[in-house]
Amino acid sequence: MPARPLINKIKADPKKWSEKSQCSVAASFKFEYTDIQYRCWHCQTEAVFSALDQKHTFEIKKASINQRRILCETCWSQSLHLAAELNECVVKWDESKCSLKIDEIFLSYWLQLLVEQETYVPYRRDSARKNMLRKLLRIVALSIKTDDVKDGF
Incomplete structure (x- = not known):
């Protein structure tokens, strides 16, 4: 049986999200970020929106919490x-x-x-x-x- 990839988890701080994201439903239940695996829409390769990238994207860059990655790096x-x-x-x-x-x-x-x-x-x-x-x-x-x-x- 193939080994499952290690999924990283990082504590989320919704108070650091954008104002709009703080008012979203996710603000009441999102307590951690976990790695999200996805397939790139363009090249079809497997990619990961890492927990660390999510923290940076939502808490530092203030992107919408509803944002999802569709392209690899x-x-x-x-x-x-x-x-x-x-x-x-x-x-x-x-x-x-x-x-x-x-x-x-x-x-x-x-x-x-x-x-x-x-x-x-x-x-x-x-x-x-x-x-x-x-x-x-x-x-x-x-x-x-x-x-x-x-x-x-």
């Missing part, structure tokens, strides 16, 4: 990097929309990032932005074809 790091790249695209778009709306490389890259983001989380589908980018890419493609016809190609 590696995928979480990659998703944060992806989010930063997406944010850079938004900033560039806000600064230079007129020139970027005909920049096929930029539009394709931004769309690729949005599609990739969906593989990391089962929510945050930015359908409106993806539809905008696809429409702009079609317009750029049509203008290239029109220019080719004008040039005799």
